[in-house]
Amino acid sequence: MAAPLNNAYAPPVRFDHEGRDKAPIIDARNIGVTFKVEHGTVEAVKDISFQLYRGETIAIVGESGSGKSVTARTVMGLLSKRAKVAPAASVNFNGDNILKFSPGARRALRGNRISMIFQEPMSSLNPLYTIGSQIVEAIRVHSKISKSKAEARALELLKQVQIPEPEARLKQYPHQLSGGQRQRVMIAMALSNDPDVLIADEPTTALDVTVQAQILNLIRALQQERGMAVVLITHDLTIVRKFSDYVYVMQYGEMREHNTTAEIFANPRHPYTRKLLASEPQGKAAPLPEGAGTILTAKGVRVSFMMRHGGLFKPDLRELVAVDGLGLTLRRHETLGIVGESGSGKTTFGQALLRLNQPLAGDIQFDGERIDGRSRARMRPLRSRMQIVFQDPFASLNPRMTVGQIIEEGLVVNGIGHSRADRLARVQDALSASGMPMNILSRFPHEFSGGQRQRIAIARAVALEPEFILLDEPTSALDLSVQAQIIELLRKLQDERGLSYLFISHDLKVVRALCHRVIVMQSGQIVEEGKVEDVLTSPRTDYTKRLVRAAFDIA
Structure with a gap:
């Protein structure tokens, strides 16, 4: 009607x-x-x-x-x-x-009487300043209080939004925090002036x-x-x-x-x-083909970072183990989910498998070839076969390039397409497959909504016709009806091209609809793994039970 x-x-x-x-x-x-x-x-x-x-x-x-x-x-x-x-x-x-x-009256109102939490924290936080200095600035712009009182208030706000180790986070920069932690910083800043x-x-x-x-x-x-x-x-x-x-x-x-x-x-x-x-994610992953081979294996992968504690003149550096001796096996045509809370090490583990960060230890093999010790130059021939869709599309899409240039760039770098016309056709096919219209080639990333930018990022990955894609929260910025479309798109691409996916997500409803198996991570370790239905229906650990309850019983 x-x-x-x-x-x-x-x-x-x-x-x-x-x-x-x-x-x-x-x-x-x-x-x-x-x-x-x-x-x-x-x-x-x-x-x-x-x-x-x-x-x-x-x-x-x-x-x-x-x-x-x-x-x-x-x-x-x-x-x-x-x-x-x-x-x-x-x-x-x-x-x-x-x-x-x-304009002056609007500025006085903004952030003081009316405040806003934005969708993409990385584009809202200044990468050149520490988290603490940015929260303190937000407080002192509207409140005439001393710097020490503003710093105390900043620490209190980080505790309220439940950021782990808030004292250390005050001295860190936005890129040192996970996506979820950055979002909590934005919430703290928005609430700073009541x-x-x-x-x-x-x-x-x-x-x-x-x-x-x-x-x-x-x-x-x-x-x-x-x-x-x-x-x-x-x-x-x-x-x-x-x-x-x-x-x-x-x-x-x-x-x-x-x-x-x-x-x-x-x-x-x-x-x-x-x-x-x-609209809600429906269905489940199709059974794997008989005798599906292995495309990716990992054993004993360990990644750590040094975190600064203490003051400027007496810094105390401590090791934070983000990924602690983990392994996995991914077969061709398979979708393997990795779930866990923000800061659990999901993205760090996934990026280590693609050699986007440097693991301290571990054996990583792609299509039977060991890649953990390879240099950047030796990794380059594999890059078109291994692609990634990042969590924050605004941070991963070049703001100075048009959509057409962004998608075509990977084709040019990897020598794909025998002519400009051939590359343009591939770009258009990738956009069409990702549910985007053809008339956007000359537009820039900032002209699109968060969900549309995410689909452009998927189109960029698909254009290179890879064998393996790491999907880092690919549906996090999408509404439910578009989530369903993206799930169907990923299934279709997997069926047609034999793609393998490593699917990092906090949305267990999407994981249930798309993945064959799932790994549950907490504090850099794997606490549970198995078939999706088994883990989500009969979780064994208290941590997994809490995740499942929060995902399906929130209403």
Whole structure:
């Protein structure tokens, strides 16, 4: 059933407004945003209205590119110069239309009264400054307190967001933290000045399932303690159901439906809302072919890093063992999952197998050839056969190159394609296989949503026609319906090309749908492994039981 033309499912004012005795803290009306692009303009957001009341959480949900983040950035005043906000738009914060504020007044408001957690922490944290100095700066910009008090507050915030060894983390740089730890630093910075409104744009995208629940419970506890209002932008409907009071559903820049959380889940009225609610990773991995050979083996792999503790003049360097004598076997056509909490060593182990970091010890063999002692030059002929899709596509895609150049670069470097036209055809095939249109070759990474960037990263890997791909959280930035598409894409590519995958993830629902076997890691060690159904249905260790419970019982 199509929605009525006057969109009765999404009127400008909430369905529960009559029961409210106070005005909303944010009342946004008629938000429209267009962007200038090479061949005209893109209408990213069309006539969006929403209300947020003190002490509550509203969720804005929808697929990648639906305009969720653009709507939030309009409120924050963080749109690019190429963006134009519709003249009729208004965002009333405590009764004042902040779209009319001067740039200075918007800056004073931003980070103090209204704060935001961004989707990609690596693009939000300055790589040249320590974590501690960045949190201290966020505090002191808005609060006239001494540096020592700000440092104490920074340490307290890191403890609140449950970062391990917070004293040491204050002296580290963003690249020294895992993706999940960086996201927790962003949450600490956003909460540093006790804002009235917290806009959380995919706040748990990079976090494992147990920490997701911890962080969201932390935000909810702070919200109840301070009367803070929260705008939760997410594609995870499990989280929406548990943590939000009111839900707005967006598609193609338009509001399709909104209602109380209970009503949306019990009685979704718009076809798109029903499609979203029905989208969840389905199926299971196809059986391996008879006699499938082995493509990758590892034994006794050990990776460690030196961490700085203590002061500047008396540094205390301690060894952190990230991967402690691990091994695995990966067969052709197989998908092997690696799961565990942030900082468990999943990504470090995976990168050691591809020789993207230097293991201290271990025997690693790819297609029968030992590679653990090879130099960078001797590894180069294997690079087209071994590919990786990174967790954070914004950090792995060159911002100065167009999409076409990014995907073609690997073909040029590895001598694939006998002509420019042949390479262009391969680029287009890879984009098509990854669910992206052909007319984006001249666009840049920053012009896409997080989920779209992830698909571009997958296209770049697929274009080289590898035999083995390390997938590091490839669906973490994707909404549920696109997750399902990516899973089907990976299955199709595996069937057609005999690909083998090492699939690193914190999303056990995706692991269950895609992987043949799974390895569970904790603190650099393997605590459990086996067939996916066996491990997820009858976990043996308490740690695995906790992961499974957090993944499937959060609602």
